Amino acid sequence: MDLSGANNVSGVVGVSGLVSIVVSLICIALAWWALQNLKLDLFIRHPKSAQGRLLQLLIAVVLGHFVSGFILDYMTWSQMIRYMF
Incomplete structure (x- = not known):
């Protein structure tokens, strides 16, 4: 039985998950950094x-x-463009 296709799919899914985690953490860190400049004392005691x-x-x-x-x-959308042609 050939498992190379299954291994390939699981590898792609694993990389996709890792990219999603890294991008999410970077965006949260950037949002935290940007919020440091916000004057919250106008809204919070x-x-x-x-x-x-x-x-x-x-x-x-x-x-x-x-x-x-x-x-x-x-x-994801930019990767789907290649299937148009």
Whole structure:
């Protein structure tokens, strides 16, 4: 029985998962870095408290998730273009 096709598919899926994780973490880190410049004291009473930092982290995760979703979708769409011709 030839398992080279199955190994190839599992390798592609593994690389795709790894790329998704890395892109997501990079986008979350960039969102966190960008949020450091935001004046949260206009919206939060104590932005340096644990609750303020947690809110900032959650906002970074949400923003990073949306940005990484866009980047990963764009990468997938650009790879699909080769099947047009």
